[in-house]
Amino acid sequence: MAKLLRLVATRLGLGLLTLLVVSVLIFFAVELLPGDLAEAVLGQAATEETVEAMRRQLGLDRPAPVRYLEWLGGALRGDFGTSLISGAPVGEAIATRFANTLFLAAYAAVIAVPLAILLGVLVALLRNSIFDRVANVATLTSISSPEFFVGYILILFLSIRTGWFPSNASLSGDMSLTDQLYRAFLSALTLVLVVTAHMMRMTRAAIINLLASPYIEMARLKGVPPWRRIVRHALPNAWAPIINVVALNLAYLITGVVLVEVVFVYPGIGQLLVDAVAKRDFPIVQACCLIFAATFILLNLAADVGAILTNPRLRHPK
Amino acid sequence: MSDAREVLLEIRDLRIDGYTGEEWQPIIKGVDLTLHKGEVLGLIGESGAGKSTIGAASMGFARDGTRISGGSIVFDGLDLTTAGREEKRKLRGKRIAYVAQSAAASFNPAHKIIDQHTEAPVMYGLQSRAEAEADAMALYEQLRLPNPDEIGFRYPHQVSGGQLQRAMTAMAMACRPDLIIFDEPTTALDVTTQIEVLAAIREIVERFDTAAIYITHDLAVVAQMADTIKVLLKGEEVDEAPTREMLTDPKQDYTKSLWAVRSFKRQQKPLAGPDEVPVVSVRGVSAAYGKVKVLEDVSFDIHRGRTVAVVGESGSGKSTTARCITGLLPPTRGEILFEGQALPPRYTDRTKDQLRHAQMIYQMADTALNPKIRISEIIGRPAQFYSGLSGAALRKRVEELLELIELDPAEFYDRLPPELSGGQKQRIGIARALAAEPAFIICDEVTSALDQLVAEGILKLLDRLQKELDLSYMFITHDLATVRAIADEVVVMQNGRVVEHGPKDEMFRPPHHPYTDLLLSSVPEMDPDWLTHLLDARGVDNVGSAETAL
Structure with a gap:
């Protein structure tokens, strides 16, 4: 320890x-x-x-x-200077925006991560079946489409045609949580569609990679049924690559969502950064970049630690 | 002897195909097999004979890239070739169990040993989790694992290879199956560890009257374990007979040739005179990897035209000694002399001429040859580097070398390593070492990855080359049969030290150092009663702790 x-x-x-x-x-x-x-x-x-x-x-x-x-x-000390445009402290300008971004990222992650791993396990189990192929095509499509395009498609069908969800995701502090979740749903869904594919494919690949191992054959020759071979015997050894790709996607959810924020007019840090660049408000640009860098470093660190924690050789030394 | 007993497994005209990347090729060509309850059948043959494939097929299992294309496999009335997937699955682990070659790879690294042990009996509803754990501990005790109440709660990587192999045998016993397939369970172990595992397997199979198919390429091992031996060659049965009959009176030529392999033994050369300067001299060498000491004051000489065999278990420091001689690992103390001259400890500080005189041949010819480079270049490069040959002269030299290792230059000059068999690859490894025109070659377990017939060919070739070129060999091996065959002198290593050192004839004659004695007595012999006698002589209770007692 x-x-x-x-x-x-x-x-x-x-x-x-x-x-x-x-x-x-x-x-x-x-x-x-x-x-x-x-x-x-x-x-x-x-x-x-x-x-x-x-x-x-x-x-x-x-x-x-x-x-x-x-x-x-x-x-x-948490003091990033003052904005050149508004003259307000940068910290204040960023705080609410960053909180919004974290909210949206968490919203999308809570749906996408379990969904991706579940689907990944499922397609690994049903590999080479029709279900696997359909999932393969669907995820490739969603990876290949730009996120703003996915966003507009969702707006077209779930907002304009049906009117089920609002296309404008602007939040304000006095909204209730359910209201916020409802308003941000389409932007979160767009992000879910974009990141799920990546994580699911990695989960599938990491598991299938292990299926040729002698211990999986041993499990098979012990009469362990297929779903249990995957969930109990392969998955615990596949965590390291899965955790890594999850961390990368979480970092994307925080730092790479500018386009989605623009499409849904979501008041996140990405929009703030784009505005600041356009207006040459450099203290804000610098602070945003530093936050993004810290996010990447922290999430990668978390992934490394996670990979170590799931490795029994490192967790239980001789 | 088992004719009166009930038939448990009956295989008739079994045919299995393997996919070669383009088409299905037959790999098992119509094999019959009958196994009675409580009987142990030994399956023996070289690699590629199809032993393991038949073993898997006995569980109704065909590995990826193989398919059962004909015949029947009837286990206790159920034909596994036509049975449904679920029907077959429910036999596995419960009525037919499997013990794999590498326990280290076949235990799941993510779960404790006992969790893997109890999986099948709990899954099949035969025992509660608590009952299964208690039973596992009882089995561990019967298999003489140390701390049977505690060892199961460790992870596989926390337990030694020999202990893991016994834990896997215990796991196979968990549901008290009618049949266990042992697929080369001791091949990866040292001889001293092998004894414990063999004794444990034999005892537990007898105690529960379990039938077994014991797959191995080692005749002496199968002689200890099996009631009947079946010999396979290229997917076909060559011979089958009760063990004693098979050993004393083999009928088929192929069987006889297998039996004869161990008889190769070359004449021991007279000892070098006291004035003769040794080719290589290891003087008081100590070495360490970081802070871990691996060699302690190792000294021995190798004389011109002689072979010194360095023997010991894995981890005894044999290969590290080789790394010190070649300069890959500079010693912390001591020195290496070549023809009386001290060599710089690091290979980077040695001259081209000093480098050329110490060449190596490796255990795994597969990984020691770059698969993408043609034979002509593999052998040609050292010839060019050390002798400065080029053009037609280089080509001529490569062809000479190929002839020297008994491969036809016209056929092999332009080929790539993956197109060659294991024995041919090892010959290329030898030619590559010879290309430098060395005085001294280190052979690191060069035959241990090869089948016995092929290995014998390599040993004979090395012997001939030694006579023709007056070479000196340092022969690293854990196989004492190889030592008997080719050594002039023997160095026995244990825990990084030389424990005994002398001419071969003396080494194989008592009195021995206790460790040498243990090594020698642990080498399986063809006598089917060898293991029984050995266990009696050592006292059965000592066997389990031989590993720790050392």
Whole structure:
């Protein structure tokens, strides 16, 4: 157990190091943008004095490494600076948006992950049957279609034609949970369709990969029926690749859903990022990117730990 | 002796096809088999003879890529070739059980041993979970597993190979089946461990009067286990007779040739004179992998034209010694001399000439040859690298080498390794080592993956090459029959140390070091009473703990 904790601690340390490197990249990528930041922000209103004032206000007259350290120090305390457009603290602007994104991601994940694993086990059990082939074609189709297209199709059939669900998923804080779930349903469903396919195919492949192992043949020669061979004998050994692909998809649900948010007018962090880029609100862009990087690193760490926890050789050393 | 007993399994004109990627080819060509209740039948033959396929078919099971295409398999009145899927499934584990070759691979790594043991009896409703656990512990005790009350609650990777193999035999017994298929259950084990497993299997099969099909390629093993022996060759039956009759009076030529394999023995050469400088000299070598010490003060000499066999169980340090000599693993202490000159410990620091004189031949010719590279290049590259040959001269040299290993250059020059048989691949491995024109070759278990007839061919070839080219061999092996056949001197290793060292004749003559004695006495002999006598001599209770007692 101590060994496991040490492993987790090492991974966490490495994750923090990665995050530090990423923060450097994010900060200086903005620096590298052509033109003067102050000019860009002011746009048409740029006169020599206003630009000079803006530069001083933004602290651009000081060297970049100093500003980086200040920014990093602030970020560590949760202070990402103030928005260039609204003047409000970045943390506040992001907090509600990020909470919305997490809500939608959790909503989709709670449906998609169990569904994907269940379907994966099922198609592994019924491999090469009609059911397997239909599932194969359906998942390939959903992987190959862009998510905004899937979204519009769902709006067409479940919203416009039938009127069952609202196509506009804008939330507000005073809605009840059921109301929120109802409003966000189509966006969640779109995401479910996009990520389920990937996870299900990996589950199927990971299980089928193990079916040629001697211990599966042993189970078969012990008279263990097919469903039990898959669920009890193959699945426990297939967790590592499945957990990895689940983690990747969860990361996508948090960081990659801009298009879906746009289609359903969902007030998530993706939209915020796109808006901020368009308006050159760089403190927000930097904060969003840092959050995305942290999300990826944390989920990958979780996947590594999960893979270790499901490996009996590591869990029960000699 | 079993004629009066009831027939349990009757196979008639069994035909099985295997899919080769293009078409179905027959692999079992009309085999008959009759097994009575409580009888043990030994199935023997080389790899590819179809032993394992027949074993699986006895459970009505055809592995992926095979199909039962004809004949009948009647188990206790039910024809398994026509029975339904569920009917067959319900026999498996309950009335017919299976013990696989590699217990380590055949136990599910994700579940405790006892959970896998109790699965079948609980599933079939024969026992409650608690009863099944109690029964498992009782079986573990009968099979002389250490800590029988506790061992089942470990995961497979926490238990040694020999113990796992016994736990798997216990698992096969869980439902008290009428028939158990043993598919090479001791092939992957060391000789000393093999004894315990053989004794345990034999005793438990007798105690419960279980019928068994015992599949192996080792004649001496089958002689201990079986009432009747059936010899297979390329999917056909060659011979069948009661064990004693088969051993004393084999009828068929093929059977006789199998029996004769172990008789190859070359003359031991006279010992080297005291003044002769050894070709290779290992002086006080210690080595470690990280912090784990694997060699401790190992010393021995190898003289020109002689063969030194290094024997010991797995983990005794044989292959590590080879890695030190070749410079792959620099020793922590001691040195390696070549013709009296100390070699740099790391191969990267050695000169081309120092490198050429220590070549290796590997156990698995399959993995030691790149499957995508033609034979001409496999052999040609070292010839080019060490001798600087090219063009027509290189081609001529490769052809010479192929002739030297008794393969026709016209036929083999342009072929790829996967097109070759196991024995041919091993010959290519030998030619590759010879291409460097070495003085010394390390042979690492070069025959242990081969069938006995093929292995004998390789040993004879190595012997001939030694005479013609005045080569020195270090022969790593765990098979004492091989040692008898080719060694001049023997080094016995245990736990990283040399425990005994001397000329072969002395080694095979008492008195021995106790470990050498254990190794020697553990090698199965053709005498069907060998195991019984050995167990009597050692005292039955000692057998189970031989592994821990060492």
